[in-house]
Amino acid sequence: MTIENDWHPSAPIANLQARARLLAQVRQFFAERKVMEVDTQLLSQAAVSDPFIESFEAIYRPSPEQQGVALYLQTSPEYAMKRLLAAGSGPIYQLGKVFRNGERGRRHNPEFTMLEWYRPGYSANQLMDEVEQLVLQTLQADQIERISYRDLFVKYLALDPHVVPTDILRALCRSRLGVEFEDDSRDTWLELLMSHLIEPQLQQPVFVHSFPSTQAALAQVVTDERGVEVATRFELYMGGVELANGYQELTDADEQARRLQVDQARRQALGLPQRPLEQRLVAALKATMPECSGVALGFDRLLMLALGVDSIDQVIAFPFERA
């Protein structure tokens, strides 16, 4: 593509008008509910710890000729928003750009718009109710079904993801997905099955909850009715797309510190960059973190589903190649 051709936006103007309306509608939704909008920093001295989320680095220089220091563009406003919660902000939301290196595809752009919000005093279930209200304002659907991660795997693959041997998961990926690589992480196989075999079938909106504890990220871990440790994490899928990811948030500072270290160790084992961890988050949790639930929702994907288009390029003005 040449400069002469690619000055055009990839999204039709009509879709950008729909985008402007949806941005306004989301802000209205939270204004009515007395949830405060915040816009925290994009550049941070610490990076996200998740092994499979890669931050962009930016260099800060006190003056142009001086040696710089690395800063990281946020991959989600989670750490900063939790520090606000600990400082007594009350319910807050943020609607803005986040950045994830290397993520480009039909449903991915390296910078995209995320809607993230936190509700002190809410359980994961209560927050799902609110996500449902927001999403049903926008999309044509009556209600959103809820199903546990276990029941989902039983329904679509006839196996219990918490107890099935890893060898079976690997064999299923080999036979159904043409996979030849090796991987010693059980979660890799579960994620492959989830993203390749189950997700495309989730056309009607559905909340999946009670994830394996190894996929807890920053959710609390509880024991379910069968005595299995599960994460109080939920994801919303619709139209075969992962739309939102929420937690009943971890508030235990020591456990938070431990999970940051576990991520860092896993990064090291995988040969991924070691980056500064956000110890201010640990300090905030130690101080006064309220019990709360939070969720991050892909705004561009919500708009894709509302407009019935299958490429993110149809809802953003200038995607990566034209940016």
Add this chain to the structure above:
Amino acid sequence: MATYSSNQFKNGLKVMIDGDPCAMVDVDFVKPGKGQAFTRVRLRNLLTGRIWERTFKSNESVESADVMDRDMEYLYNDGEMWHFMDPSSFEQVAADANAVGDTHKWLKEQDKCMVTLWNDNPIAVMPPNFVELEVVETDPGLKGDTAQGGSKPATLSTGAVVRVPLFIERGEVLKIDTRNGEYVSRA
């Protein structure tokens, strides 16, 4: 041998899978929010035409396939092999029935074809979109019947049988669309 890493995958890339040359026809980036990135690829096996699906981890790599498409002129058939020539270098290659497949029924001497070579051996032959071939056998034409519908089979010089309008006579040269095997017009 060159290799491609999964983050270089794109449509049209030719790679070796299970010992066969394949062309990528659809490449999708799949990444759960918190999980690993995968590249999901649909490939067409260039020897069999079958579609395969494969999933790769980021940084997994595959060997490239030495496959290229060349415009060549069809020369003749010796009873077993079909012979083609590069009109600029005069280099010749011989394709077997596997490589030529159904295309043989559209091959007329001196016509330009696209020959797919793998390690310099022909594995597929594409005829021109339109060919002009003589009718060698058909029922007698119906005089004056140029506007009415209706058709009849006609056998062409290459052995192909196509449906033609009723007024077409033996000995006429017809223009045929090879993509759907349909009569277009008198040549």
